[in-house]
Amino acid sequence: MMESVxxxxxxxxxxxxxxxxxxxxxxxxxxxxxxEQMLERKGVWRNGVRTSKYFIRTKGKRELIRAGVEISxxxxxxxxxxxxxxxxxxxxRDIEILLELYxxxxxxxxxxxxxxxxxxxxxxxxxxxxxKKEWLVTSKRTRTNGRNEAIYRITERGVRLLVxxxxxxxxxxxxxxxxxxxxxxxxxxxEAGELRFTLPEIPYLDSRTFKRKHEMNRSELVLGxxxxxxxxxALYIVRDNPKEQTVQRLVREIGAPRxxxxxxxxxxxxxxxxxxxxxxxxxxxxVHVLPLNEQGVTILRELVFGDRLAELVGEYGExxxxxxxxxxxxxxxxTPAGERFAVETxxxxxxxxxRALREYRDTRTKIVLFLWEEDxxxxxxxxxxxxxEVVSIPRGRLQxxxx
Numbered sequence: 001m002m003e004s005v006x007x008x009x010x011x012x013x014x015x016x017x018x019x020x021x022x023x024x025x026x027x028x029x030x031x032x033x034x035x036e037q038m039l040e041r042k043g044v045w046r047n048g049v050r051t052s053k054y055f056i057r058t059k060g061k062r063e064l065i066r067a068g069v070e071i072s073x074x075x076x077x078x079x080x081x082x083x084x085x086x087x088x089x090x091x092x093r094d095i096e097i098l099l100e101l102y103x104x105x106x107x108x109x110x111x112x113x114x115x116x117x118x119x120x121x122x123x124x125x126x127x128x129x130x131x132k133k134e135w136l137v138t139s140k141r142t143r144t145n146g147r148n149e150a151i152y153r154i155t156e157r158g159v160r161l162l163v164x165x166x167x168x169x170x171x172x173x174x175x176x177x178x179x180x181x182x183x184x185x186x187x188x189x190x191e192a193g194e195l196r197f198t199l200p201e202i203p204y205l206d207s208r209t210f211k212r213k214h215e216m217n218r219s220e221l222v223l224g225x226x227x228x229x230x231x232x233x234a235l236y237i238v239r240d241n242p243k244e245q246t247v248q249r250l251v252r253e254i255g256a257p258r259x260x261x262x263x264x265x266x267x268x269x270x271x272x273x274x275x276x277x278x279x280x281x282x283x284x285x286x287v288h289v290l291p292l293n294e295q296g297v298t299i300l301r302e303l304v305f306g307d308r309l310a311e312l313v314g315e316y317g318e319x320x321x322x323x324x325x326x327x328x329x330x331x332x333x334x335t336p337a338g339e340r341f342a343v344e345t346x347x348x349x350x351x352x353x354x355r356a357l358r359e360y361r362d363t364r365t366k367i368v369l370f371l372w373e374e375d376x377x378x379x380x381x382x383x384x385x386x387x388x389e390v391v392s393i394p395r396g397r398l399q400x401x402x403x
Contacts, residue, residue: 003069005039006056013052030054038063088134090161094127098136099167101154103206104193105179106186109139109150111197128152136161151190154179174208188237191292192223195235195267198297202305203227210234214258221250228305231262237292240270247274255281265300266348267292276377279354284328286349296348298398303347312346312398313370316391327355333368344370345378346393353378357385 001019005011013030020026033039038060041052056064061075093116101107109128117124131137136158139150156176162168181189189207196204203226210225210232211218226233236250254264264287266275280287288304290296302308310319317335319342329352333342341360343352356367366389371378373392382388 002033002038002056002060002064005054006061006064006069006071010053010055012046013054016054033060088130090165094131094136095162095165095167097128097131098154098158098162101137101152102159102162102168102174102179103209104196105181105206106151106153106190107193108190109152111194112152115197115200131158188223188239191237191267191269192235195297196224199226199301199305205232214260220253221246222253225261226265226305228262231260233263233265234258234261236264236266238266238268238270238274240268242274251275251278251280254287257283261285263288263304265304266290267296277381280351282351284351284355286347287351288348289350290348295395295398299347302398309344309346312393313342313344313391316368316370327359328352329356329367338365340365340368340389342368342370345375346370346372350378353382356388357382360387362387 001011001016004019005016016030017023017026020029030039030041034041034054036059037057040055040057042055044051044053058075061071061073065071065075097112097116100112109125112128113121113124117127128137128139132139134157135155137152138155139152141148141150143149154176159168159173159176163170163173192207205213205225205227207222207224210216210222211220214232216222221236223235223237225235234254236254238246238250250266254266263285264280264282266287266289268274268289269292275289288300290299303312313319313333317333319331319333322329322332322341325341327341329341329343331342331344332339341356343356345353353369356369360367366387369378369382369388369390370393371390372395374395379390382390
């Protein structure tokens with residue numbers, strides 16, 4: 001048909017369709033050749049009826065030459081680019097990114113670029129586009145906190161590559177479609193992922209791994225945890241204005257005996273007074289209830305996981321590890337006047353404070369309580385407890401490089 005278009009200098013639509021057995025198929029083929037820029041279509045009037053006429057283009061002439069049709073014009077044939085037959089090589093960094101997407105299930109583009117590419121963000125975007133083109137990852141734009149952000153996830157092909165490289169075991173690998181978040185858990189799981197990238201130096205266990213390690217049910221609220229020298233730290237994130245049954249369920253879950261969990265971390269997206277006055281049944285293990293903001297993350301990094309607590313209260317004495325005692329107090333404060341037990345709510349933990357209020361009645365030695373100056377709830381809680389000496393710490397000191 002294209003040869004007839006070339007020889008005649010142009011072919012009417014009705015004549016072109018006559019070359020095909022089916023008119024529907026003929027229309028589709030003509031549309032494809034126009035789209036491929038082999039033919040040019042012009043709309044014209046013919047005998048008072050609107051119709052189309054097709055003309056050959058340079059690309060169509062090249063196809064005729066390849067088919068062995070002689071053409072009087074001097075048309076240069078452009079060789080088609082050879083298909084890539086070399087298998088693409090995937091670097092260790094690519095595998096690390098895929099493994100992180102598998103573990104965290106969904107990661108923001110900005111976090112990937114910051115951790116693995118640093119200042120080479122442009123190259124990072126190119127590399128991720130290559131991985132996306134090869135169907136190792138997929139992305140979707142979503143609006144969070146007033147910003148459009150790209151969220152990356154691993155695909156089935158990406159999971160297979162991790163198995164081939166030995167990063168995952170064949171029988172234990174989870175299908176990519178089973179890694180998708182439900183609408184109810186998406187926001188808190190994304191927050192947990194961001195928190196994990198905020199503390200890259202501390203080993204993190206995703207929710208599946210953490211629950212498997214501690215033999216927990218899949219329906220439990222824990223989002224994952226951090227691996228610490230003295231045991232794991234379970235992570236929870238509570239939405240703004242949670243239901244009362246959710247709060248009670250979380251309290252019961254934390255109260256369940258877990259031998260290898262040394263502490264619990266509860267981040268609150270809104271007001272943390274939902275847990276004020278709650279008696280945690282953890283056997284003395286700390287429960288850090290903190291706001292999910294920059295200040296809460298700083299307290300976690302510097303005081304809970306860091307070693308700056310003793311430095312923060314250093315002007316009042318030397319904070320040391322307490323010897324074994326019936327109340328399971330963890331600290332003693334050494335001063336020239338002697339030693340006294342010390343408890344603190346600076347890290348959001350009130351477990352030992354409640355124990356001091358209920359059980360400690362040694363009138364000979366007072367307990368020292370360190371709290372933030374603005375913590376009016378705790379001040380009201382200890383009012384009338386004559387055996388507790390309160391020391392207030394300005395919250396602004398937390399931002400200082402040295403105390």
